[in-house]
Amino acid sequence: MSERKAIFITGGGSGIGRAIAQHFGAKGWFIGLGDVDEEGMRETETLLPGGFHYSHTFDVRDRAAWDEALGGFSMAAGGRIDVLANNAGIALGGSLTDNTPEEIERCLDINLKGVLFGAQAAYPHLAKTAPGSCLLNTASAAGIYGSAGASVYSATKFGVRAITESLDAEWAEDGINVRSLCPAFIDTPLLDQAPNRGANDMIRARVQESGLEISPVGDVAQAAWDAVHGDTLHTLVGKTAKKLAFASRWMPGRVRKQGRESARPLGR
16 A cells, blocks of 8 residues: 555535645645546646646546546555545525526535445545545535525535534544535635526625625635544634634524525525
């Protein structure tokens, strides 16, 4: 087995996945990228140390493709996978009544089934490098308290938190750490997309209009490093996420009232 530690990152073609790849790559790790965006992964590769990376184009909704991707990466990395960053995900906003069945199913399948399939496929690889190996799931501040205009997305991110908590208990005896990242709004290309098919403006414009903080993507990459090497189950990223977590625990009535008063669903 190789001495160089290895991390496989889904959604590695852009945004948070790319930032995590750069951060771990700079620390000397062997980097694996998974994405449906082959061109994006090639761009990420140009930002990594030469010779210590591997890419595999696949869809996280395809369970069999997971085995192929991780098997190939393990072989390229010298027989080891120390971390799976279950990061691939999509946004979906707007009133639930305006979301199409196709949009809802796609968000659920990528954000939830993709995480479950990834965990299932990664288990034998992480068990091999345990103790100290890690399943790192990207959740969201949307998984702390549901907000108007994000019911489907929030449901998936609450689910990712639940998966993290369940597997933290389930895999403890195997020496596999399970962690989640809970970022708020991060400066990635995801903000420059419409929240749903019927929307005319971008998510970024709505965030800025609301006066909410947009954190640098590098903050998430550092949080990922800290999560992998620390004991915190859910790592909050950004002031917005931290404030929301505090308020939802200690002032839930106020959070509910503010949510009702300020409700303007994304995409309407």
